[in-house]
Amino acid sequence: MAGWGVRDIPGLGGRTAVVTGANSGIGYVAARELARAGARVVLACRSEERGREAVARVGREVSGADVEFAPLDLGSLASVREFADWFPYGRLDLLVNNAGVMALPYGTTADGFETQFGVNHLGHFALTGLLFPTLLAAPGSRVVSVSSFMHVLADIDFGDLNSERRYQRWAAYGRSKTANLLFVHELARRVRAGGSDLVAAAAHPGYSSTNLMTAAPRAEGRRVAERVLGLGTRVLAQPAESGALPTLYAATAPGVRPDSFTGPSFAMWRGAPAPSWRAPRTLDDAKGQRLWAASEELTGVVYDGLKA
Numbered sequence: 001m002a003g004w005g006v007r008d009i010p011g012l013g014g015r016t017a018v019v020t021g022a023n024s025g026i027g028y029v030a031a032r033e034l035a036r037a038g039a040r041v042v043l044a045c046r047s048e049e050r051g052r053e054a055v056a057r058v059g060r061e062v063s064g065a066d067v068e069f070a071p072l073d074l075g076s077l078a079s080v081r082e083f084a085d086w087f088p089y090g091r092l093d094l095l096v097n098n099a100g101v102m103a104l105p106y107g108t109t110a111d112g113f114e115t116q117f118g119v120n121h122l123g124h125f126a127l128t129g130l131l132f133p134t135l136l137a138a139p140g141s142r143v144v145s146v147s148s149f150m151h152v153l154a155d156i157d158f159g160d161l162n163s164e165r166r167y168q169r170w171a172a173y174g175r176s177k178t179a180n181l182l183f184v185h186e187l188a189r190r191v192r193a194g195g196s197d198l199v200a201a202a203a204h205p206g207y208s209s210t211n212l213m214t215a216a217p218r219a220e221g222r223r224v225a226e227r228v229l230g231l232g233t234r235v236l237a238q239p240a241e242s243g244a245l246p247t248l249y250a251a252t253a254p255g256v257r258p259d260s261f262t263g264p265s266f267a268m269w270r271g272a273p274a275p276s277w278r279a280p281r282t283l284d285d286a287k288g289q290r291l292w293a294a295s296e297e298l299t300g301v302v303y304d305g306l307k308a
Helices: 025-036 048-061 077-086 115-136 149-153 169-194 212-220 223-236 245-252 285-299
Strands: 016-020 040-045 066-071 094-097 142-146 199-203 261-266 270-275
Touching (some): 016 115, 025 040, 025 066, 048 066, 077 115, 115 169, 115 285, 142 245, 169 199, 169 285, 199 245, 245 261
């Protein structure tokens, strides 16, 4: 894994990938590099304007790229179902659950879920489940969920999954990222029990220069906070090109282990992809099973062909 870079991505001709939140940041870089390696890539984005701009940009940067835009709002289960119903390919080799929101003021999704939990976890749980038959149809398929080293901020509160009793934006973000890791852990366990060769893995970008850090203060009109965070990100963070490498490694490198967690090598902050530390609670079978059951109940999505 030492020094791994985009030059090490194997040829992906004949494979189909979906990347959520692919219009900017690490999602865009991941989609572009998968296309460069020969994959057909669907850029699943909430904004049609930004999604189509990203498709055009990939086309300019990668000659002959096979990319397309499809609308997907992870804050709406109806939109998730529409995307899955639209998906026109008989097999899906790679699903990158990348899209996310961070440290927003309290709000709810179209279905009434706390926004960070709803978008970062439940939306991707539903999407993966609805696309699962197409993933099983592809030998050696992969599901990669993008978490964060900030999962350390909070554990899952099963008594208040939607933060209705108490909301603290950074704790809610940490819980959603813990949920990403528990999802991968439980998915890997169930896949193993079912005898499938699908690989479920997780990755995180460290501290990367994307618009995620400034999105919340910009939306709230906190201009000073937006400028300070933007300056700090430019000075301290690694570029999105580097931040996308752990995701690309988990998605394409030979021998990636199920339930692995890949991140930057230096203090989980920056550097080449490397195995990343994760909180022991994200490897708890009982918590993973409990979150899975709660997610099925909340979304109404049950994974066809997967043993409990």
